[in-house]
Amino acid sequence: MMSSKPNSFLQNTAELLSSLLLGLLCVAAIVVSAAPPTVRPPAREAAVFPAHRAVVLPVILSAYTTINGGSQNLLAVSNVAREWGSYGLLGKVYPGTERLPVVGRMIIPEPEQLLKVHPDALFVHKQQAEVLRKIGMPGLVEVNFMPRDARKSRQSLWQLVGRATMQGPRVMQLLNWDAAQRRQLAGQLGGIPAAHRPRVLLVHAGRGMWSVPGGYYAMGSSIEEAGGTNLAANFRLNGQINLEQIIALDPDILLLDPNVMMSPYASSHDVSPRDIYNMPECSVLRAVKERRVYELPQHSYTNDAIEDPLLLAWMAEIFHPELPRQLRGVYRAAYQQIYGFALSEDDIDRAIFFNENLPSAGYERFRRGAEQ
Amino acid sequence: MTDPVIAFKGLGHAYQPGDWVFRDYSAQVKRGEVFALLGPNGCGKTTLLKILLGAMKPLAGSVHQHVSVGFVPQIFQVSFDYTSLDMVLMGRARKIGLFSTPTQTDRDAAYAALERFGVADLAQRPFHELSGGQRQLVIFARAVVSEAELLLLDEPTSALDLRNQAMILDWITRLSRHDGLTVVFTTHNPQHALAVADNALLMLGQERYVCGTAREALSEDNLKALYCVDIRRVSIGYMGKQVETLVTVFAPGDDEITGREKKNASE
Amino acid sequence: MRFHWTHKHAGLLTLILFALLLAEMVLSLGLGRFRLHTTEILRVLLHTRLWHAGGTFYDVPWVVVEIIRLPRILMVTLCGVGLALAGATMQGVFRNPLVGPDVVGVSQGASLGGVLAILLGWQPMGIVAMAFGFGLVGLLLAFVLARLAGRTSTLALVLSGIIIGSFFSSFLGLAQYYADPQTQLPGITYWLLGSFASATYQKVTIVAAATLLAGCGLLLLRWRINLFSLNETDAAMLGTNLERLRWIVIAFVVLLVASQVSVSGGVGWVGLIIPHLARMLVGPEHSKLLPASGFLGGIYLLTMDDLARSMASQEIPIGLLTGIVGAPVFAILFWKTQSKGWIHD
Numbered sequence: 001m002m003s004s005k006p007n008s009f010l011q012n013t014a015e016l017l018s019s020l021l022l023g024l025l026c027v028a029a030i031v032v033s034a035a036p037p038t039v040r041p042p043a044r045e046a047a048v049f050p051a052h053r054a055v056v057l058p059v060i061l062s063a064y065t066t067i068n069g070g071s072q073n074l075l076a077v078s079n080v081a082r083e084w085g086s087y088g089l090l091g092k093v094y095p096g097t098e099r100l101p102v103v104g105r106m107i108i109p110e111p112e113q114l115l116k117v118h119p120d121a122l123f124v125h126k127q128q129a130e131v132l133r134k135i136g137m138p139g140l141v142e143v144n145f146m147p148r149d150a151r152k153s154r155q156s157l158w159q160l161v162g163r164a165t166m167q168g169p170r171v172m173q174l175l176n177w178d179a180a181q182r183r184q185l186a187g188q189l190g191g192i193p194a195a196h197r198p199r200v201l202l203v204h205a206g207r208g209m210w211s212v213p214g215g216y217y218a219m220g221s222s223i224e225e226a227g228g229t230n231l232a233a234n235f236r237l238n239g240q241i242n243l244e245q246i247i248a249l250d251p252d253i254l255l256l257d258p259n260v261m262m263s264p265y266a267s268s269h270d271v272s273p274r275d276i277y278n279m280p281e282c283s284v285l286r287a288v289k290e291r292r293v294y295e296l297p298q299h300s301y302t303n304d305a306i307e308d309p310l311l312l313a314w315m316a317e318i319f320h321p322e323l324p325r326q327l328r329g330v331y332r333a334a335y336q337q338i339y340g341f342a343l344s345e346d347d348i349d350r351a352i353f354f355n356e357n358l359p360s361a362g363y364e365r366f367r368r369g370a371e372q
Numbered sequence: 373m374t375d376p377v378i379a380f381k382g383l384g385h386a387y388q389p390g391d392w393v394f395r396d397y398s399a400q401v402k403r404g405e406v407f408a409l410l411g412p413n414g415c416g417k418t419t420l421l422k423i424l425l426g427a428m429k430p431l432a433g434s435v436h437q438h439v440s441v442g443f444v445p446q447i448f449q450v451s452f453d454y455t456s457l458d459m460v461l462m463g464r465a466r467k468i469g470l471f472s473t474p475t476q477t478d479r480d481a482a483y484a485a486l487e488r489f490g491v492a493d494l495a496q497r498p499f500h501e502l503s504g505g506q507r508q509l510v511i512f513a514r515a516v517v518s519e520a521e522l523l524l525l526d527e528p529t530s531a532l533d534l535r536n537q538a539m540i541l542d543w544i545t546r547l548s549r550h551d552g553l554t555v556v557f558t559t560h561n562p563q564h565a566l567a568v569a570d571n572a573l574l575m576l577g578q579e580r581y582v583c584g585t586a587r588e589a590l591s592e593d594n595l596k597a598l599y600c601v602d603i604r605r606v607s608i609g610y611m612g613k614q615v616e617t618l619v620t621v622f623a624p625g626d627d628e629i630t631g632r633e634k635k636n637a638s639e
Numbered sequence: 640m641r642f643h644w645t646h647k648h649a650g651l652l653t654l655i656l657f658a659l660l661l662a663e664m665v666l667s668l669g670l671g672r673f674r675l676h677t678t679e680i681l682r683v684l685l686h687t688r689l690w691h692a693g694g695t696f697y698d699v700p701w702v703v704v705e706i707i708r709l710p711r712i713l714m715v716t717l718c719g720v721g722l723a724l725a726g727a728t729m730q731g732v733f734r735n736p737l738v739g740p741d742v743v744g745v746s747q748g749a750s751l752g753g754v755l756a757i758l759l760g761w762q763p764m765g766i767v768a769m770a771f772g773f774g775l776v777g778l779l780l781a782f783v784l785a786r787l788a789g790r791t792s793t794l795a796l797v798l799s800g801i802i803i804g805s806f807f808s809s810f811l812g813l814a815q816y817y818a819d820p821q822t823q824l825p826g827i828t829y830w831l832l833g834s835f836a837s838a839t840y841q842k843v844t845i846v847a848a849a850t851l852l853a854g855c856g857l858l859l860l861r862w863r864i865n866l867f868s869l870n871e872t873d874a875a876m877l878g879t880n881l882e883r884l885r886w887i888v889i890a891f892v893v894l895l896v897a898s899q900v901s902v903s904g905g906v907g908w909v910g911l912i913i914p915h916l917a918r919m920l921v922g923p924e925h926s927k928l929l930p931a932s933g934f935l936g937g938i939y940l941l942t943m944d945d946l947a948r949s950m951a952s953q954e955i956p957i958g959l960l961t962g963i964v965g966a967p968v969f970a971i972l973f974w975k976t977q978s979k980g981w982i983h984d
Binding site for chain 1: 649650651653654657671672673687688699702703705706707709710713716717720760836837839840841843844846847848850851854855858859861926927930933934948954
């Protein structure tokens, strides 16, 4: 029978000791962190430009390679930066981008890994840089996005990259080219009265789901600049929309954005205008009846390189068919002028999704050789 | 007989406004006595007990009760596998400081109490593995170890076989006579009340109750009014003494029983 | 009882667990993607701690040990201890071995507060303050709801906690919906999945202070917590002022959980399964259970975090790891303990 009384002395001591030990552990932690070790400023100047061993985490690789003239001097990039930096035509211009080593998941910096790579310039989101500032990481180049003003955001990004790579003249060239393109477009669209602006809705289309990029998405202001009316201008949210809501908005033109990877509500780019025309439920849409559903040309997520003026040129011709047919020329000239790269006709077809868009009204105008 | 341990006056309680469970009850429990609470199902015995414990506030009336109380609930369930010893030690809560654990003194007292109730060999067994009678004894040990002056027992014999019932009644008597404890218990068995209680309170209805010595209160008429069943008081010879006990007359098939109920209802 | 031997030697076992925890903390300093030699680690530690020497960024072992690993290890350990203590206490107070710190709306409230702070672009201290404030708000709302229902039973509280928790979770979803997918969403998602990657000495101080007050408070109250696990009427008879004590104990639990959530986001399962394991080791009596549970929690979370930061070349969110390990373990425990017949009121 279990009538032996266990000795309670050890038990009581252990219990008392354990609260004492935990207390000591806490106090030790407080003592250790009360006088945190300080990082002395490094002997050398923090950032050494031009960067020879750069790491790029944010999705701005296109801007970097465009200004730097390629992916040389890059040690590693984040997986998403590489994905977008090698997408579309820029992947052809700078084929090395696709083979860059990857450091970090998404855009979150991971200090130990970065220490191992030891870059001399580290491009990082301002909001994510805290952890790196704390360890005194030299060469931080903090990228700050101003979602409300995409154009200004892009210009300051170019200047930032220009400073880090010491490519000031190159940045000037880009800025001038960008301004010139916009000026030209504004001149062409100057005489168009507001009543003739088509009502445009830009959607991400995934498997059975539609989503509308809200105010944060840079493309909204581009629609206005290209002579259209952005039906989602007042949408605050980045999120789903249903067919009934699209019918209620009654867009003249429905633009499909191929870049659905960043949208949590649509999974992949697998819906083309042809698919929309074949969906019986969509037949009530005016844009479908008038065959004015288009897939946007390839572009990166933030349009951080030269995509924006090209998209503007494309949109302007889609919105206003009376304009001269010059898009293919604009593409060729841009790549020649900026990258010294001769685009083939096939490259352009692929970039503007010529075959996918062919069933839509007026896309014949973009056929090779149809330029004016 | 000295000052009362519990005194209540004009006591009443209702769960729904106006729907009194009982009302205007007044009684006293004196130090060292055994006090029985009787009543049919749903008459508010447990409610009254909880009010006497101080665990519930009555809607009307006042209760004076200023001694330390030990409580033995009717159904005892624990969520964890505490050992019997752990359970008994919890009875020492008032003696154990806020930040301390049971000392050797507490453990010795707990073992002594378990030993006294003859369940010391169960000390390290999980409480919920014990039989009903064993659990009741462990909880008695816990009540004793708390050094309470007043024990409140909610139907201490209801789930037990006859042998264990006898044992519990024996302990009630002993705790009162030897330890000088005041014991209040509820029961469905008037025979138990007559056997061990000094005084009894019979909850006949909302405002009707009988309170007095067990011998007077547990009269045949009162019991008939209480349970609507014929209960006879008989005196029998037991171990050379004349002992009074109650015999319930169960007469299945007799329309009188159900008939009486109708008569009661029409009153 | 299968684990009777360990039940009897609970005190010894607790001390062994603490020793293991200390040993693991030291070992963890040497773990990580950046390989460091033991002598280097010792040199850095002695150098910094004894001579208060600062370092420069170019002393990479110094940065790795002092700035990256040490605060993280301290934070993880304290969070693990705190979560397990909070869980063991809650299971005792709610008399239900199947509850965890997230049942009374604290975790969800704290998460919402933290996410709002990120959305507002606040700095780390702001995130901590918001998480703590909303954690308390979550608990208070759950209490008010339980009272409004006219019941003070723990079951009513748990149900209100679930209601409030779901309500807060919806707002959490809404907050993600509003977040800028470029800059804020990745941070929020990562934080919600739980991560100790952003450990700083400042955060260590916060968690250590909370643990010192609430954790040691609970350890001191260790035996009293037994009384809460009794029937309410029954418990009320045994001790005085249990109602006030209940509030103090719950406030301690909130403090532990909120401080953890505010520094490292949602880390589930620790508060749920660790008390179970500890109960198998040392038995259900809380004066033995709480210390053992706390130290075991530290060991568990530290192991998970070591895996999270060194298993792959990229950080794995620790909330995912604790969930992947925790859910099956809990399923086994649930199945085993059900057959043992825990009684719920």
